[in-house]
Structures are given as C-alpha cells and as structure tokens.
Amino acid sequence: MTNVRTDWTREEIAGLFNLPFTELLFQAASVHRQNHPPDQVQLCTLLSIKTGGCPEDCGYCSQSVKADSGVEATKLMDVQAVLQSAAQAKDHGSQRFCMGAAWRNPKDRDMPAIVEIVKGVREMGMETCMTLGMLTEKQADMLAEAGLDYYNHNIDSSPEYYERVISTRKFEERIETLDHVRNSGINVCSGGIVGMGETRDDRVGFVHTLATLEAHPESVPVNALVPVKGTVLGDMLHDTPLAKIDDIEFVRTVAVARITMPMSMVRLSAGRESMSDATQALCFMAGANSIFTGDKLLTAPNAGDDSDAALFERLGMTALQGEEPMRACGGQAASKQMAEGVPAE
Ligand code: SF4
Numbered sequence: 001m002t003n004v005r006t007d008w009t010r011e012e013i014a015g016l017f018n019l020p021f022t023e024l025l026f027q028a029a030s031v032h033r034q035n036h037p038p039d040q041v042q043l044c045t046l047l048s049i050k051t052g053g054c055p056e057d058c059g060y061c062s063q064s065v066k067a068d069s070g071v072e073a074t075k076l077m078d079v080q081a082v083l084q085s086a087a088q089a090k091d092h093g094s095q096r097f098c099m100g101a102a103w104r105n106p107k108d109r110d111m112p113a114i115v116e117i118v119k120g121v122r123e124m125g126m127e128t129c130m131t132l133g134m135l136t137e138k139q140a141d142m143l144a145e146a147g148l149d150y151y152n153h154n155i156d157s158s159p160e161y162y163e164r165v166i167s168t169r170k171f172e173e174r175i176e177t178l179d180h181v182r183n184s185g186i187n188v189c190s191g192g193i194v195g196m197g198e199t200r201d202d203r204v205g206f207v208h209t210l211a212t213l214e215a216h217p218e219s220v221p222v223n224a225l226v227p228v229k230g231t232v233l234g235d236m237l238h239d240t241p242l243a244k245i246d247d248i249e250f251v252r253t254v255a256v257a258r259i260t261m262p263m264s265m266v267r268l269s270a271g272r273e274s275m276s277d278a279t280q281a282l283c284f285m286a287g288a289n290s291i292f293t294g295d296k297l298l299t300a301p302n303a304g305d306d307s308d309a310a311l312f313e314r315l316g317m318t319a320l321q322g323e324e325p326m327r328a329c330g331g332q333a334a335s336k337q338m339a340e341g342v343p344a345e
C-alpha cells in the first residue's frame with residue numbers, strides 16, 4: 001500500500017505536472033494498481049432532486065439564477081419519485097446513488113424530506129451521496145445520523161482562481177462545510193472543474209488544496225467544463241474555443257490527483273461525453289476509477305449506459321466489486337493514521 005501524504009508542497013505537485021507525459025502516466029498507473037484493482041471502475045448515478053433557481057453565481061453553472069440557460073427551476077422532488085429513480089439505478093448496476101439540489105444551502109424545513117430520502121435509498125442497499133450546498137454543523141450531523149455515506153462539496157479550483165468564478169461565497173466557506181462533513185463522520189467527496197480558463201498553476205493549487213486536507217477526500221471528482229450557453233464561462237469559451245482544456249492536460253490532472261491522493265476514488269464526471277474513448281482510456285490508465293453512468297448528469301448530457309458498456313467491453317474493464325480501499329480500511333481515521341505514518345489496521 002502506498003504511503004499517504006498530506007504534506008505535499010505546491011512545488012512537488014507542479015513537478016509532477018511537468019513530468020514527461022509517459023513518465024507521469026507510468027507513476028500514476030503504478031500508484032493506482034498498488035491501491036486499486038486497475039481493471040475495475042465504480043459506477044455511480046446522479047439525479048437532480050431540485051433543479052435550477054439557485055441564488056449562487058457559479059460561472060459554470062446553468063442552474064444559477066444569474067445564468068440565461070433556459071433551465072427551469074423546480075421544487076424538491078417527491079420522496080417516492082426519488083426512491084423510484086434509485087431503484088432503477090440499482091437495476092442498471094449502480095453502486096452509489098448521488099443526489100444534487102441546486103441550493104446555496106438546505107433550509108431546515110427541507111431536512112425531514114432529505115433525511116427520509118437518505119434512509120430510503122440506503123434501505124435498498126445502495127450507497128448514498130448528496131450535494132446540497134453549504135451545511136451547518138447541525139445539518140451535517142442530521143445527515144450523518146440518517147446514514148448518509150458521502151457528501152459532495154467541490155472546491156472547484158485553486159483558492160486564487162475561485163473568486164474569479166464565484167462571487168457569492170468564499171473559498172473558506174467551502175472548506176468550512178467540508179470540515180463539518182468530515183467531523184460528522186460522513187465521507188467527503190470533493191473535486192473541481194478544469195478548463196474554466198484557469199492556468200496550470202491554478203490546477204496545481206486545486207490538487208494541492210485537496211491533497212493537503214487533514215484527510216484526503218474519499219472521492220475526488222475531476223470535471224472538464226461543459227460550456228453551457230448562457231453561463232458566464234460557457235459564453236466565454238464559445239467565443240474563445242482555444243481556451244478549452246486540452247485532453248492531455250486533463251489526463252495529467254487526473255494522474256497528479258491519483259499520485260497525490262493514492263487511496264481516493266478519482267471520478268471522471270462532467271465533460272466525459274465529449275471525450276474520445278482513447279482519452280477516457282488514458283484517464284483510466286492514469287488512475288481514474290469511478291464514473292457517472294446514465295444519459296444525464298444534473299443538467300448536462302452524459303455518455304450513456306450503452307456507450308459505457310461498449311467502452312468497458314473494448315477495454316476489458318468491469319464495474320467495481322466490493323468496497324473502496326479507504327472505506328475498507330477505516331476511512332477517515334485510517335487516512336489520518338496513514339498521513340501520520342501509522343499503518344491502518
Ligand atoms: S454549482 Fe451549485 S451552488 Fe453553484 S449555482 Fe450551480 S447549483 Fe448553485
């Protein structure tokens with residue numbers, strides 16, 4: 001098992017990004033196979049349980065009230081309808097059901113329905129993940145008590161670039177919610193988006209922030225911006241197509257995330273539908289081992305079950321069986337122990 005470090009410097013991470021591509025890929029693939037089955041990929045399904053009308057101004061998001069993207073605001077879905085979608089996802093082989101609500105933060109009046117959803121999905125034998133915006137300590141504890149397995153809260157980019165993408169909240173508030181989630185005992189899912197016009201140095205800062213948290217997130221989604229017309233970043237990229245992230249740079253980001261956070265699940269998320277099979281294969285080689293299945297992410301298109309099945313067949317890969325390494329060895333406590341150089345039990 002690889003030694004888990006949380007003391008990475010920005011220089012070390014920049015050095016990894018700068019490696020010759022073949023060397024970087026070799027190192028990442030080596031770390032990957034020491035800690036994960038290299039031919040297995042975790043399948044997750046994502047459902048938007050409350051779409052649009054979000055008061056935040058994230059420049060990439062079609063669900064912000066500031067975006068002119070045509071996404072209609074809906075109310076929180078009915079509990080039974082959510083459970084029905086979860087049952088379908090389970091039938092399609094998903095291990096984990098992720099649910100997203102376009103909120104700045106959940107209101108206390110929303111919590112009973114959210115708790116009921118978590119309990120219902122867990123009773124089906126699926127893992128649960130939610131992304132509901134910022135959480136108070138009390139809300140995080142309520143979700144933990146309901147049995148929520150994961151909470152997603154992305155840091156999006158480097159601390160420096162963050163304020164160029166979002167103005168309605170601060171980077172520190174993101175970290176604060178991650179702390180509440182961690183302290184409540186829920187597993188942390190946190191990643192970001194590349195291709196938002198940020199520099200290589202921002203991508204270094206993005207990975208550095210996650211890799212130096214007291215305990216690494218159990219899941220690290222790496223998204224490639226899906227430029228949606230009507231959003232600030234979507235319009236910017238439509239006007240300057242060269243700003244789009246280069247596939248090789250995207251694979252480099254996945255590889256550096258894998259090397260610096262060896263036990264985490266690194267998830268290919270948004271942007272996968274526009275990647276070639278060859279780029280996705282390189283990402284798997286570089287240590288990505290989790291994807292979203294289905295035709296749709298929260299609002300953006302996704303690759304779809306059929307094309308995923310065809311790709312897995314061509315690559316000789318299968319759906320992940322069994323537990324993730326960080327959970328199998330005790331999650332946060334183990335990660336902390338390993339960070340401190342004490343082997344996990
Ligand atoms: S990313 Fe989330 S918080 Fe930001 S505008 Fe979209 S739904 Fe709201």
